[in-house]
Amino acid sequence: MIQTPYLLFLGDAPDALAAKVAQGIKDWRPENCVGQYRMEGCKADLGLVDMTLEEAKAAGAKTLVIGVANRGGVISQAWKKVLVQALEEGFDLASGLHNLLRDEKDLAAVAEATGQALHDVRVPEVEYPIANGKKRSGKRVLAVGTDCSVGKMYTALALDAEMRERGMKSTFRATGQTGILITGDGVPLDAVVADFMAGSVEYITPDNDEDHWDIIEGQGSLFHVSYSGVTMALIHGGQPDALILSHEPTRAHMRGLPDYTPPSLEAVRDMALALAKVANPECQVLGISVNTQHMNDEEALAYCQKVEGEMGLPTVDPFRHGAGRLVDALAEI
Amino acid sequence: MIQTPYLLFLGDAPDALAAKVAQGIKDWRPENCVGQYRMEGCKADLGLVDMTLEEAKAAGAKTLVIGVANRGGVISQAWKKVLVQALEEGFDLASGLHNLLRDEKDLAAVAEATGQALHDVRVPEVEYPIANGKKRSGKRVLAVGTDCSVGKMYTALALDAEMRERGMKSTFRATGQTGILITGDGVPLDAVVADFMAGSVEYITPDNDEDHWDIIEGQGSLFHVSYSGVTMALIHGGQPDALILSHEPTRAHMRGLPDYTPPSLEAVRDMALALAKVANPECQVLGISVNTQHMNDEEALAYCQKVEGEMGLPTVDPFRHGAGRLVDALAEI
Numbered sequence: 001m002i003q004t005p006y007l008l009f010l011g012d013a014p015d016a017l018a019a020k021v022a023q024g025i026k027d028w029r030p031e032n033c034v035g036q037y038r039m040e041g042c043k044a045d046l047g048l049v050d051m052t053l054e055e056a057k058a059a060g061a062k063t064l065v066i067g068v069a070n071r072g073g074v075i076s077q078a079w080k081k082v083l084v085q086a087l088e089e090g091f092d093l094a095s096g097l098h099n100l101l102r103d104e105k106d107l108a109a110v111a112e113a114t115g116q117a118l119h120d121v122r123v124p125e126v127e128y129p130i131a132n133g134k135k136r137s138g139k140r141v142l143a144v145g146t147d148c149s150v151g152k153m154y155t156a157l158a159l160d161a162e163m164r165e166r167g168m169k170s171t172f173r174a175t176g177q178t179g180i181l182i183t184g185d186g187v188p189l190d191a192v193v194a195d196f197m198a199g200s201v202e203y204i205t206p207d208n209d210e211d212h213w214d215i216i217e218g219q220g221s222l223f224h225v226s227y228s229g230v231t232m233a234l235i236h237g238g239q240p241d242a243l244i245l246s247h248e249p250t251r252a253h254m255r256g257l258p259d260y261t262p263p264s265l266e267a268v269r270d271m272a273l274a275l276a277k278v279a280n281p282e283c284q285v286l287g288i289s290v291n292t293q294h295m296n297d298e299e300a301l302a303y304c305q306k307v308e309g310e311m312g313l314p315t316v317d318p319f320r321h322g323a324g325r326l327v328d329a330l331a332e333i
Numbered sequence: 334m335i336q337t338p339y340l341l342f343l344g345d346a347p348d349a350l351a352a353k354v355a356q357g358i359k360d361w362r363p364e365n366c367v368g369q370y371r372m373e374g375c376k377a378d379l380g381l382v383d384m385t386l387e388e389a390k391a392a393g394a395k396t397l398v399i400g401v402a403n404r405g406g407v408i409s410q411a412w413k414k415v416l417v418q419a420l421e422e423g424f425d426l427a428s429g430l431h432n433l434l435r436d437e438k439d440l441a442a443v444a445e446a447t448g449q450a451l452h453d454v455r456v457p458e459v460e461y462p463i464a465n466g467k468k469r470s471g472k473r474v475l476a477v478g479t480d481c482s483v484g485k486m487y488t489a490l491a492l493d494a495e496m497r498e499r500g501m502k503s504t505f506r507a508t509g510q511t512g513i514l515i516t517g518d519g520v521p522l523d524a525v526v527a528d529f530m531a532g533s534v535e536y537i538t539p540d541n542d543e544d545h546w547d548i549i550e551g552q553g554s555l556f557h558v559s560y561s562g563v564t565m566a567l568i569h570g571g572q573p574d575a576l577i578l579s580h581e582p583t584r585a586h587m588r589g590l591p592d593y594t595p596p597s598l599e600a601v602r603d604m605a606l607a608l609a610k611v612a613n614p615e616c617q618v619l620g621i622s623v624n625t626q627h628m629n630d631e632e633a634l635a636y637c638q639k640v641e642g643e644m645g646l647p648t649v650d651p652f653r654h655g656a657g658r659l660v661d662a663l664a665e666i
Contacts, residue, residue, distance in 0.1 A: 130559050131558055131559040132559070132589075133559065133587075133590045133592065133593060134592065135592070189527060190526075190527050190528040191526055191527065192526070192527050193523075193524055193525070193527070194522060194523050194524065194525050194526070194527060194530050194562065194563050195523040195524065195559075195560065195563070197527050197562045198559055198560070198561070198562060199559065222565075222608070222611075223611050225464055225466040225531055225569035225570070225572075225612045226463050226464040226465070226466065226528075226531055226532070226569075227528065227531070228531070228565045228566070228569050228611075229527065229530045229562035229563060229565040230527050230562060231565075232555075232561045232562040232564075233527070233562035236558035236559075236561050237558070239558075256465075257465070259466065259467070259468070260466060260611075263611075271604075271607060271608070274604060275555070275604070278555075278556050278558060278561075278593075278596075279558045
């Protein structure tokens with residue numbers, strides 16, 4: 001569990017895209033962000049107050065979150081200077097970088113000396129149990145995709161935001177590094193050892209109030225041969241009451257797999273539902289989220305209407321149209 | 334890769350069952366076993382020649398394989414004495430114990446000093462790639478089960494033995510610790526990090542002669558919520574041309590999951606085949622192996638005949654009836 005609120009470290013980001021993790025945190029959990037820290041030459045700007053470490057500390061920030069990609073997989077000396085100072089000032093550090101904070105000898109030594117935590121969210125911090133499959137109280141929804149990177153995290157965050165807006169009980173359950181940094185908690189599922197995958201999903205979605213929704217971030221796709229095992233563990237460990245199908249309609253082939261054609265929504269619906277019913281016989285497919293970023297407004301609406309007609313399920317792009325109609329469907333069960 | 338041949342260490346096994354790993358090695362790869370090493374009070378006997386370390390060394394043994402479960406998860410001092418001496422005599426050590434050889438400081442130090450290897454087969458020794466899904470040459474068969482521990486490893490080893498007997502090209506591909514110790518190679522799939530599961534299966538079943546069969550050891554079950562992700566990775570990483578369904582008909586509930594009823598063979602066939610076709614559209618279900626250990630001969634035969642009539646697939650218990658009819662079916666594709 002990462003201590004909030006955060007000071008978002010944008011470093012020397014060469015452009016806005018390099019700081020997309022920070023952007024995600026600011027978009028979805030603005031209440032967790034006291035400000036941004038930018039180094040000389042930084043080309044990203046989240047529109048938050050620029051703060052020094054001292055100012056952020058005074059404003060209550062507990063953790064400096066590295067919200068920017070580093071160049072060439074190296075934590076530069078310029079960064080180091082800030083990170084070491086942050087530890088000395090009493091901040092924890094959190095990072096989703098491939099190269100781990102804990103593997104940097106200077107950071108590890110200063111963290112130990114100061115008693116501050118280094119959170120490398122790519123690495124599990126918990127010894128997860130093996131899944132026991134026992135029925136849990138409360139409700140759960142999982143987004144399952146036709147492919148990787150089709151908007152499952154966005155969909156889940158949008159569902160969570162809409163539910164909170166309506167005063168429903170809801171918790172976004174992160175299963176990837178960006179989601180973990182956004183919310184401060186979750187499981188980096190792709191880094192969990194095989195035997196404990198489903199157990200880790202059970203662990204982050206425990207018994208809850210009957211009217212509480214866990215909104216579980218999806219990963220991979222049952223039809224993506226590289227990562228389907230991870231998706232499978234989410235379906236069985238998550239024990240979802242509802243599935244939302246996520247789709248990006250302009251993709252010519254599965255991400256990273258040029259010889260693989262994306263499956264139809266019907267195929268994903270049938271496969272995912274049949275598997276989900278093993279863990280939860282009551283599971284239903286309740287809606288479809290479409291990532292229409294490569295379409296104009298008119299095309300996007302027409303596409304969603306066409307799919308809605310074919311599938312008989314509320315179909316929206318949560319980014320364009322909001323997640324309201326999906327939450328309407330979830331609220332009925 | 335573990336160096337063969339082996340001296341099988343039975344230690345102070347309290348009974349034959351405690352030495353079942355050694356028994357498996359002796360049953361399936363007798364050519365890999367020069368003899369057995371028994372300590373005082375050992376109640377297991379594989380019927381191999383009892384040898385001292387010196388005798389086994391002279392007979393060509395390269396690795397001392399711990400073929401016995403230890404008591405209470407501790408490697409006792411009595412064992413240690415033998416293991417250290419074995420390293421000093423020039424043996425490698427191989428073990429599937431939960432507590433790792435490498436974590437024993439004395440063993441690690443002696444192994445380093447002598448230059449001998451410690452193989453803890455529960456831990457992956459390879460940095461596996463992410464699966465790329467590219468079509469590979471050669472043929473592959475995978476056993477998929479209605480549940481865990483229904484005889485998938487036995488089925489695969491029996492298929493491999495029958496193919497070798499017929500002069501077909503065949504390699505058993507181990508995916509669990511016992512299988513790895515039997516053959517000296519493979520992947521401990523349940524200990525692989527999620528993102529690399531399918532890639533590890535691709536890695537151990539590379540391009541091969543068009544008439545060569547990889548017989549891939551199955552794990553878990555698509556219907557076992559604790560381990561289904563591992564099964565999924567085998568189906569997609571293994572890219573099987575053929576599936577054999579494995580079943581144990583007397584089980585009242587899924588192993589370790591009292592609330593879960595085992596699926597029908599039809600359900601496993603339909604689900605596994607649909608998923609397998611994502612990676613290999615030509616995949617077929619070609620036979621059924623039944624573990625009839627809790628039936629008498631007559632019941633076993635009647636059950637297999639009944640299933641064969643219902644499913645229209647050759648159905649045998651490879652232990653009782655041999656794997657010949659399954660290999661007949663595989664040989665036709």
